[in-house]
Amino acid sequence: MSFDLKALEAIIAQKATASAEKSYTAQLLANGGERAAKKLGEEAVETVIAAIQGDRDELKAESADLLYHLLVVLKAHNISLEEVESVLAERTGQSGLEEKASRAE
Numbered sequence: 593m594s595f596d597l598k599a600l601e602a603i604i605a606q607k608a609t610a611s612a613e614k615s616y617t618a619q620l621l622a623n624g625g626e627r628a629a630k631k632l633g634e635e636a637v638e639t640v641i642a643a644i645q646g647d648r649d650e651l652k653a654e655s656a657d658l659l660y661h662l663l664v665v666l667k668a669h670n671i672s673l674e675e676v677e678s679v680l681a682e683r684t685g686q687s688g689l690e691e692k693a694s695r696a697e
């Protein structure tokens with residue numbers, strides 16, 4: 593099965609205008625997406641717990657929840673996956689430690 597984050601982003605964009613009664617995505621995006629942001633925090637914590645416990649299956653499941661909710665939060669703010677990828681691309685070739693040091697100056 594071919595599936596990637598771009599495909600999930602497209603599904604989320606489609607569901608953004610669906611009825612909140614029929615779509616979980618639409619429920620998360622209601623009222624500016626505050627619920628989506630809160631759920632993203634919850635899923636992040638659940639991902640951290642799975643990682644610390646070393647539960648690989650749980651870590652995969654929570655990571656999927658985390659990525660889905662992140663894309664919903666980005667949609668709430670009209671930020672595309674491509675824009676996030678551009679930020680990552682700008683960082684390519686620069687060590688995370690170098691970047692941290694440049695901020696400290």
Ligand SMILES: N=c1c2ncn([C@@H]3O[C@H](COP(=O)(O)OP(=O)(O)OP(=O)(O)O)[C@@H](O)[C@H]3O)c2ncn1[C@@H]1O[C@H](COP(=O)(O)O)[C@@H](O)[C@H]1O
Binds near residue numbers: 614631657
């Ligand atoms: N990938 C996902 C996806 N991953 C996780 N979830 C939902 O995220 C929630 C995870 O929250 P929890 O584990 O805390 O479960 P919960 O207690 O039921 O959640 P809450 O009641 O607290 O919100 C669950 O309700 C999952 O069903 C997702 N819901 C939707 N999608 C995608 O979005 C598409 C459209 O879904 P609808 O918008 O519902 O049509 C789906 O076909 C999928 O492709």
